[in-house]
Amino acid sequence: MHPVFASLAAAAISFAPANYATSGREGVQKATPASATSSRVQLSALESQLLGKINLTRGRRGLRPLRLSARLTAAANQHSASMAAKGYFSHDSANGGSFFKRIASFYTYHGYSNWSAGENILWSSPDIDSGGALRLWMNSPEHRANLLNHSWREIGLSAVHAASAPGVYGGDEVTIVTADFGFRY
Template identity: 40%
Template sequence: MVAIKSLGIFLIVNAILFFNIVCGDDLDLDYMLSLVNSARSDNGVDPPLQLNSLLIDTAQRHSERMEESGELSHDDEDGDFATRITNSGYDWNAIGENIASGYENEDSVMDGWMNSPPHRANILNPDFRDLGVGRSGDYWTQDFGRTFEESDAEES
């Protein structure tokens, strides 16, 4: 009986550790999108942003590279954020990027960005239509954009 209880405790502890290792960098994209769009709405900014897979991939890759290097920077081995976004295939007319480190979750990093004028300006920029977010460890990236196609559609 003691062996079974010990085995059960061992399995539970290892399952928790495995979950934290595998899922420790969890990012809830839909929740982050809702935080960004709530901030925009609360400040009278339209339209709400939508998630874009190219920007998500670019932001995630950049967060991973920042974690690997241990350096918070808009530049990496692929260049600056404009180069990275262009190379992703995103045909942009307007772009912006927020980066951060040291935050535990979406709420805390959004608070940090909203309390920093340049980051807040990106979040509230009415020119942006698309959002990509990445997280690796405690490194975060938000990439914002608007495509030429979106710009042309709104002008006609």
């Protein structure tokens, strides 16, 4: 079994829109959708189970459940697929762009007076399950804080499987999971 890694720092940032100006590969595949979780988003079994476990964990602590966001899911999927195809593991994009700019390109802040986004990522052997992913994040103070942030309203999830991932993955078979969190109002 391959080692399991969670990023060392969960990313979270808030900013006022006035302070910000925006400026399918072979061997990499999205997990097969198991069911429709919302009218616009289909999640794989791993993603759907992880969403359920995250919301159960939040509920046990008196926190509201997170709504599945099609836009945050698109951001998460793009990031997981990019990391798998290009062989890097980072909150930043492959071109060095910050995570919040990447998320904002999917989950816009235009028209909202308050916007915030955060992200948890991990990579593991292909047999990672929702319980294992949640345990990794809950055992990391930064990831735990992100998961249990009372401000989050929405979430996007993506689990991408790569049969032979390049770069930091050493050609190994891996699953890369991205959870993007947000609120805007």
